[in-house]
Amino acid sequence: MSGMSNFIHYNPTKIIFGKETIQKNLKDEVPKGSKVMMIYGGGSIKKNGTYDKVMTALDGYEVTEFGGVKPNPSYELAMKAVKVIKDKGIDFLLAVGGGSVLDSTKFIALAAVYEAGDPWNMTKMNKSEEEEPTKVVPFGAILTLPATGSEANMWTVVNKNETNEKRFVGSPLLFPKFSILDPETTYSLPWRQTRNGIVDTFIHIIEYYVNDDDNTSVPDRFAESLITILMESAVALKKNPNDYVARANFFWASTQGNNGSLGYGIKRQDWGLHWIAHEITAISNADHALTLACVVKGYWTHQKERKASKLKMMAEKVYGVTEGTDEEKVQACIDKTVEWLHSVDMPTNMSECNITKEDYIKIGKKIDDFYIKECGMKGIGSYGDITGKETIEILNLCDF
Secondary structure, X not given: OOOOOOOOOOOOOEEEEOOOHHHHHHHHHOOOOOEEEXXXXXXXXXXXXXXXXXXXXXXXXXXXXXXXXXXXXXXXXXXXXHHHHHHHOOOEEEEEEEHHHHHHHHHHHHHOOOOOOOHHHHHOXXXXXXXXXXXXOOEEEEEEEOOOOHHHOOEEEEEEOOOOEEEEEEOHHHOOXXXXXXXXHHOOOOHHHHHHHHHHHHHHHHHHHOOOOOOOHHHHHHHHHHHHHHHHHHHHHHHOOOOHHHHHHHHHHHHHXXXXXXHOOOOOOOOHHHHHHHHHHHHHOOOHHHHHHHHHHXXXXXXXXXXXXXXXXXXXXXXXXXXXXXXXXXXHHHHHHHHXXXXXXXXXXXXXXXXXXXXXXXXXXXXXHHHHHHOOOOOEOOOOOEOHHHHHHHHHHOOO
């Protein structure tokens, strides 16, 4: 009988949650006398008042601003920040923004003190011991768009635009020293960004949940409750963007769904859906949440015999499907997931990602070239056997 596998729980990030926490807590978290680089995106933090709150809290510190981080953060921009850090002797980084800003900051924090050549080496799946990052510039975070869990996990994702590659780095060095989560900072988000954050979190959760492990009741029940909270929050926030209760529930559900704890004890986490979506984003620069939503139906349809037990469970526990055969419940889970995505105005057809059938072949080749040839894996997915061939089959199932 299978059950939860052994695991080690480690998360040193200090979470500071709630209203007015920037004003009340930030000054106590940034080390006194630090030369701070504040990293942010396109300027929304200046429009919603977050920038002013941060600068007031950091009065007396030497602060260098580095803005312009875009969705799907780029290696090229990160290396520009690295140069500024070295030129100015900056010794603390503060990410103020969403997942892309946090991911950029994490990569910058490693790259600024990396001593094993090109920092892109850190993204290799099978790095040599010398290529592993060994130190980091200390950093904290103020999250303004929940979606990826970067505020409380040890991962970062970065794009190399020159070669259309999207890769990730994982290291215990990448846990932020602290993360401030004030739901009121998200009031000004347009529905599209709120929706993207909800969908991104949803897909992260199902990568843990829809597996073939039995008797993993704690992570399973936890995942189901978080999915339900996300769905309830989506309904409330679509009606009223300033619903503090819904914002707070979404914020904390996103952190819990993305910080890795749902994977504790799960032997066959999947992530194949993510790796395929990453390659779509690398080619098209489409929103990460959009690419995930457009892959999920095809992925589950291709893998539904293997994932039948959990898809059936999700149909029953999340969607309340009580009638029909097991096969009908499995299909109901797929169909109702697509229905829910449409209910939050999220497209699910691959044509929305601005890629073509010819791109499917390129994406399949990138799966083979990176995961199989470069990393030495048999393939991706729960069983590690989805190659470029199966990836193309999955993408063709996404058109409907």
